[in-house]
Amino acid sequence: MIHISQAVIVEGKYDKIKLSSILDAVILVTNGFQIYRDAEKMALIRYYAKMTGVIILTDSDAAGFRIRSFLKGTIHEGTVFHVYIPDIYGKERRKEKPSAEGKLGVEGIEKAQLLEAFQKAGILASEAPPRTDQITHYDLYALGLLSGVDSRSRRRALQKQLGLPELLSASSLLEVLNTMMTKFELEQQLELLQPPHDNDAVHSTGA
Numbered sequence: 001m002i003h004i005s006q007a008v009i010v011e012g013k014y015d016k017i018k019l020s021s022i023l024d025a026v027i028l029v030t031n032g033f034q035i036y037r038d039a040e041k042m043a044l045i046r047y048y049a050k051m052t053g054v055i056i057l058t059d060s061d062a063a064g065f066r067i068r069s070f071l072k073g074t075i076h077e078g079t080v081f082h083v084y085i086p087d088i089y090g091k092e093r094r095k096e097k098p099s100a101e102g103k104l105g106v107e108g109i110e111k112a113q114l115l116e117a118f119q120k121a122g123i124l125a126s127e128a129p130p131r132t133d134q135i136t137h138y139d140l141y142a143l144g145l146l147s148g149v150d151s152r153s154r155r156r157a158l159q160k161q162l163g164l165p166e167l168l169s170a171s172s173l174l175e176v177l178n179t180m181m182t183k184f185e186l187e188q189q190l191e192l193l194q195p196p197h198d199n200d201a202v203h204s205t206g207a
Contacts, residue, residue: 006053007026007028012030015029026052045075050077056068133182135174135183137171143186144190
């Protein structure tokens, strides 16, 4: 696996599947133009832009450049890297016919070509073994952060303590935590949490 410290932004789930087989990195999906109205995902993207920097890796068609331009205009702090895939014409295996412009998207680009695109953008990469200590949904439940009394208040208190966006869902929080710490380190962070304020408890009926 190739380790990249920045978060990578792609358009769709199949792009993420492709990159996940190559990169050890945070991979965020815009779900196409849905990113225009996804406040939670944009908050997460802005967080990573400030903390680690983000890499925008959209398709090389007109839609991909529209999404890239939108992201560029809405990230006002932090570092943004632009990685561009080459114009390669063809059809992804899972599709019945080529895209409107006939170009392969990120999911259809070969590994060597993707890595070359990262290198051209000046992205530093290193070999890293796969992690075996991932935090799971069950861990969040066992630690009082999911589907329990005060779980939402505890999550928000943890997010505030870690400097994370308030809008994160439990699933998004899990993804971020796995980029930041081990389960043991999460347990240590929870020991430092202050009890929730009374006005928080009103909204703390679970996930």
